[in-house]
Amino acid sequence: MSSAPTTAPTGAPEPLPPRTSAPPSRKAPIGRGIALPGKSLPFVLALVPAAIVVAIVATLVSATGFHNFGWGFFLPGSASNPNGVLIVIVGSFLTAVPALFLSMVLGLGIAIASTTYLPSFASKLLDPFVDLLAGIPSVVYGIWAYLVLAPILGTVINPWAVAHLSFLPGFAGLPTSPTSAGVGLPLAIIVLTLMALPITTLLIRDALRSIPRDLWESGLALGATRWEVMRRVGIRHGSRGIFSAVFLGFGRAIGETVAVAMVIGSSARFPANVYDVTNTMAAYMFETLDAALVNATLGKLLAELALVLLVITLVVNLLGRRLVTHIYAQEVPGL
Amino acid sequence: MATAFSVRAAGLDPADDLRSGDTLRLRFRTGFDRWIGYLLPLLFLVALLPILDVVYYISSVALPTLSVTVLTSMAPFDGSDALGVTIISTFEMVAVATALSVSFGLFGGIATAEFLPEWAAGWVRMSANLLAGTPSVIVGYFGFFALVIYLHWGLAFIAGAFTLAFFMTPYIFRTADIAFSSIPRPIREAAYGSGARPYQYILRVGTPIAIPQILTGIFLAMAIGLGETAPIVLTVAPNVVVPTGLFSHSTYLTYLIWTGYTSPPGSLPLTLAYQAAFLVVVVVVVLNVVVRVIAARYRKRLEGLYQ
Numbered sequence: 001m002s003s004a005p006t007t008a009p010t011g012a013p014e015p016l017p018p019r020t021s022a023p024p025s026r027k028a029p030i031g032r033g034i035a036l037p038g039k040s041l042p043f044v045l046a047l048v049p050a051a052i053v054v055a056i057v058a059t060l061v062s063a064t065g066f067h068n069f070g071w072g073f074f075l076p077g078s079a080s081n082p083n084g085v086l087i088v089i090v091g092s093f094l095t096a097v098p099a100l101f102l103s104m105v106l107g108l109g110i111a112i113a114s115t116t117y118l119p120s121f122a123s124k125l126l127d128p129f130v131d132l133l134a135g136i137p138s139v140v141y142g143i144w145a146y147l148v149l150a151p152i153l154g155t156v157i158n159p160w161a162v163a164h165l166s167f168l169p170g171f172a173g174l175p176t177s178p179t180s181a182g183v184g185l186p187l188a189i190i191v192l193t194l195m196a197l198p199i200t201t202l203l204i205r206d207a208l209r210s211i212p213r214d215l216w217e218s219g220l221a222l223g224a225t226r227w228e229v230m231r232r233v234g235i236r237h238g239s240r241g242i243f244s245a246v247f248l249g250f251g252r253a254i255g256e257t258v259a260v261a262m263v264i265g266s267s268a269r270f271p272a273n274v275y276d277v278t279n280t281m282a283a284y285m286f287e288t289l290d291a292a293l294v295n296a297t298l299g300k301l302l303a304e305l306a307l308v309l310l311v312i313t314l315v316v317n318l319l320g321r322r323l324v325t326h327i328y329a330q331e332v333p334g335l
Numbered sequence: 336m337a338t339a340f341s342v343r344a345a346g347l348d349p350a351d352d353l354r355s356g357d358t359l360r361l362r363f364r365t366g367f368d369r370w371i372g373y374l375l376p377l378l379f380l381v382a383l384l385p386i387l388d389v390v391y392y393i394s395s396v397a398l399p400t401l402s403v404t405v406l407t408s409m410a411p412f413d414g415s416d417a418l419g420v421t422i423i424s425t426f427e428m429v430a431v432a433t434a435l436s437v438s439f440g441l442f443g444g445i446a447t448a449e450f451l452p453e454w455a456a457g458w459v460r461m462s463a464n465l466l467a468g469t470p471s472v473i474v475g476y477f478g479f480f481a482l483v484i485y486l487h488w489g490l491a492f493i494a495g496a497f498t499l500a501f502f503m504t505p506y507i508f509r510t511a512d513i514a515f516s517s518i519p520r521p522i523r524e525a526a527y528g529s530g531a532r533p534y535q536y537i538l539r540v541g542t543p544i545a546i547p548q549i550l551t552g553i554f555l556a557m558a559i560g561l562g563e564t565a566p567i568v569l570t571v572a573p574n575v576v577v578p579t580g581l582f583s584h585s586t587y588l589t590y591l592i593w594t595g596y597t598s599p600p601g602s603l604p605l606t607l608a609y610q611a612a613f614l615v616v617v618v619v620v621v622l623n624v625v626v627r628v629i630a631a632r633y634r635k636r637l638e639g640l641y642q
Contacts, residue, residue, distance in 0.1 A: 041446070042446035042447075042449070042450035042451060043446070043450075043451065043455065045442045045443040045445075045446040046443045046444075046446045046447040046450075046451055046455070046456075046459045047443070047459065048439050048440065048443045048504065048508070049440070049443065049459065049462045049463040049466045049504060049505050049508050050458070050459060050462035050463075052439075052466055052501050052504065053462050053465055053466050053469070055477070055481065056469065056473065056474070056477040059477050059480050059481040059485070060473075060476065060477065060480065062480075063476075063480040063484075106378055106381060106382060109375050109378040110375070110378045110379060110382060112375055113372075113375035113376040113378060113379065116372075117371075117372035117375055117376060118376055122376075126379050126383075128627055129383055129386070130379070130382055130383070132386070132620070132623055132624075133382065133383075133386050135558055135559075135562070135619055135620070135622075135623040136386060136389065136562070136616065136619065136620075137561070137562025137563070137564070137589060137615055137616075137619060138562070138564070139562070139564045139589045139592045139593055139612070139615075140389060140393065140562070140592070140612050140615060140616055141389065142592075142596065143393075143592050143596045143608060143609075143612055144385075144388070144389045144392060144393065146596055146597075147392075147596070148388065148392055194382075194385055194386075197382055201382070225364050225365055225367070225368035226368055226372070227367060227368045227371050227372075228364065228368070248468070251468050252468075254470075255468075255469070255470025255471070255472070255473070256470070257470060257471055257472040257564075257565045258471075258564040258565055258568075258589075258593060262593075262596060282470055282472045285472050285476065286472050286475070286565055286568070286569070289475075289476070289479060289569055302476070303476070303480065306472075306473055306476045309470060309472075309473060310469065310470075310473050313468060313469060313470055313473070314465055314468075314469075316468075317464065317465050317468035318461075318465065321461060321464050321465075321468075
C-alpha cells in the first residue's frame, strides 16, 4: 500500500520522507556505520572453532608425511605395523556398537519413563542426575571399572556365562586376559554404555517431549493406552531425535579414550571370544604415542589412524547434528 | 510429563475404558500399560546406581587417607603422599586453559549471535559442534604434532594448556552464542532504537543480561578441562614440582589417576590415584551443580524480562 502524495487530501500532515535504508533487522544492527573496526571482524572471530577443526585435519594430514601405507596400513605384515590397524578398527566397532545398542535401549526406556509415566516432579528430580553422568570424567569411570567392576566380572559373571551360555557362539571358552581377570570386551562395553547413556537419554527425551499435546490426547481419546500412543505415534514423531541419538551416542562411544584404555586389556589381537582382551583405535593411539617420539614411521602410522578416527567421528557427528535443530550447550558436557 | 497427567485429570485414562468394556484384550492392554509404567522407571536405577557407586567407592577409599597435610604438602609426590604440587599445577593449567579458551571462543560466540547472517551462523555453529564432538585423543594428537613437534614447544606446560583450550573452546563459544541469541528481541530493539552503537549494545545491554549463562559455559568448560586426561598426557611431560615457567614440565590430577590405577593395593601411586579421583569428582560435580543452579535462575530471569 503506497501512499502517493498526490492523492493525499488537502490539510493532511506532510507524509514521512521515504526510507533510505533497509528496515533494521536483528542481523543487521541499526546505527550509522559499524562501530567495530571493520565489517569482517565478526566473521574472523566467529571462524575460530572452524579454524581449529581445519587445523586439526591439516596437522594430522601433514603428520602422516603424505606417506602412503596402502592396504598394508590396515593389514598385518609390515615391520612398522606388525599387527595391522584393522585389529583396532574392528575392536572399536566391537565395543562401540554393543555399547550404543545397550545405551539406546536404556535411553529409550528412561526417556519414555520420564516423559510418559513418571509424575513431573519425579522426572524433574531424576533427569538432572542422568545428565550429570556425562560430567563425570572418563578416567574416574575407568579407575572405578578397573577396581570394582573387573573383579566382579572376572570372578562371578564371566565364569557364570561360560558355564551357562556356552551354547552361544563366542561364549564358550575361558576368558584369556593376561593381566587381570575381568578386563576385556564386556567391561569396555559396560563403561562405554554408561558414558553414552546420558547423551542418548537426553536426545531421546527431548524428542519425545516435543510430541504435540493434541496428537497425544487424540491418541488417548481414540482408546489407545499411553504405551500404545508412545509406541505408535511418539516414537515415530520423535524419530529424528532418536536417530540423532544413535549417531551422537556412537560418536561418543567410538571416541572414548582413557576409560577404554584402562579396561580393554590393550592387546593388539582379534578377540577369541566375547570375554577376551583387544584394543580400540582411540585407546591404541593414546597408549602408543610415546613411541612416536623415537619412531617416526610409527608416528606417521598413528597420524593416519587418527585421521581414520577423525573422519568417522566427523561424519557421525555431522549426520547426528543435521537431524536435531535444538542447540545443546550447557546441559550435558560432551554433547 | 505434564501431558499424561492432565489427560488423567480429564478422565481419559484407559483405566476408565476397562471399567466400561471388560474384555480380555482390553485387560491385557491396560495391564501392560500399567506394569510397564512401574518397570520403566526402574531403569533410572540402572543408570544412577553406577554413578552413586562411583562416588561412594571413590570417597570411601580416598577420604580416610586424605588430610590437610596431604592436600597442602608440597613434597614431590613420587616419594610421599603429597598432593600440593599436583593441585597447584592443575589449578594453573586449568586457569591458563580457561583464559585461552575464553579468548578463543567468547568473542566468536557473541559475533555469531549478533552480526553473522543466518547462513554463516549455521556453518559456524556446526563447526563448533563438530569440534565439541571430536574425541579428546584427536585433540591431544593435534596438540602433540602441531605444538610439541612442529612449533618445538616440547612436552611443556603451555602445550598442554593450549591443547586443553582447544578442547574447551566450543563450549564457551556455544554458550556465548546462545546467551546473546536468547536475549529478548524487544530489549535489543529498544537499545538500538535509542541509538546504541553495536559495541554499546553488547557491552552495556547484552553482557549484563547474558553474563550468567556465559559463566555457566565457562564453569562447564572448566569442569570438562579438569576431567580430561588424554590432551594432557599426550602433550605434557610429568613433573614432581610446580612448573617454573611456560615451557617447563607439569603434572595434573587426572594424570595421577592414569599412572596409578594399576599399582598394587596399598601402594603410594594407587593411594594418590584415589585421592586425585576424589578431588576431581568433587570439583566436577560441584561445578556441574553450580552450572545447573545458575542456568535455572537465569531461565527465570529471562522469563521475567518478557513480562
